[in-house]
Amino acid sequence: DADVTQTPRNRITKTGKRIMLECSQTKGHDRMYWYRQDPGLGLRLIYYSFDVKDINKGEISDGYSVSRQAQAKFSLSLESAIPNQTALYFCATGQGRVGQETQYFGPGTRLLVL
Amino acid sequence: KQEVTQIPAALSVPEGENLVLNCSFTDSAIYNLQWFRQDPGKGLTSLLLIQSSQREQTSGRLNASLDKSSGRSTLYIAASQPGDSATYLCAVRRLSYNTDKLIFGTGTRLQVFP
Numbered sequence: 001d002a003d004v005t006q007t008p009r010n011r012i013t014k015t016g017k018r019i020m021l022e023c024s025q026t027k028g029h030d031r032m033y034w035y036r037q038d039p040g041l042g043l044r045l046i047y048y049s050f051d052v053k054d055i056n057k058g059e060i061s062d063g064y065s066v067s068r069q070a071q072a073k074f075s076l077s078l079e080s081a082i083p084n085q086t087a088l089y090f091c092a093t094g095q096g097r098v099g100q101e102t103q104y105f106g107p108g109t110r111l112l113v114l
Numbered sequence: 115k116q117e118v119t120q121i122p123a124a125l126s127v128p129e130g131e132n133l134v135l136n137c138s139f140t141d142s143a144i145y146n147l148q149w150f151r152q153d154p155g156k157g158l159t160s161l162l163l164i165q166s167s168q169r170e171q172t173s174g175r176l177n178a179s180l181d182k183s184s185g186r187s188t189l190y191i192a193a194s195q196p197g198d199s200a201t202y203l204c205a206v207r208r209l210s211y212n213t214d215k216l217i218f219g220t221g222t223r224l225q226v227f228p
Binding site: 004017018035040042044047090092102103104105106107108 | 160205
């Protein structure tokens with residue numbers, strides 16, 4: 001969805017490097033999410049944010065941190081990248097009342113950690 | 115812990131065939147279930163959402179069913195077309211404080227050839 005953008009789209013980095021993945025949205029949604037996708041494992045939730053002041057860990061937050069700089073921006077950082085963080089990363093926004101939420105996904109960032 | 119499995123992992127069919135994709139989940143205490151489509155280089159697009167109280171939902175050539183007691187959902191695609199080629203993901207939704215949590219399946223990669 002063009003309303004949710006992710007940069008970079010592809011990134012190769014080395015073990016131990018700090019990197020940041022960025023997500024921007026023009027939908028005006030309060031909720032934002034970061035997922036990672038691995039072959040055979042589906043998407044798993046890393047962090048989520050209800051609004052600028054509310055950030056929560058997902059099921060696999062170890063080794064990651066996030067920053068919600070504004071309603072429209074939600075960044076994911078890998079403080080010291082390791083090879084098993086090689087994956088496809090998706091940002092998503094959410095709208096709608098609880099239980100009826102529709103999530104809109106960005107195009108993904110493919111990360112390779114050497 | 116909720117686990118969501120999709121079978122088959124990959125499927126290749128000729129154009130025009132009717133086909134069924136399967137999704138199984140281990141914990142029947144779900145709020146609803148959603149089917150997504152994932153195209154290479156793009157994010158996920160929501161196809162159908164079935165509430166836990168519903169048996170099925172239809173959209174065009176797509177029909178999704180839900181049997182909560184047995185922990186199963188199927189996505190039926192009628193008269194398949196090459197444009198249906200994509201990865202299909204199911205996700206179950208469980209309620210958590212103030213936001214939805216989606217638990218994704220492992221996906222079925224579908225190829226429809228002319």
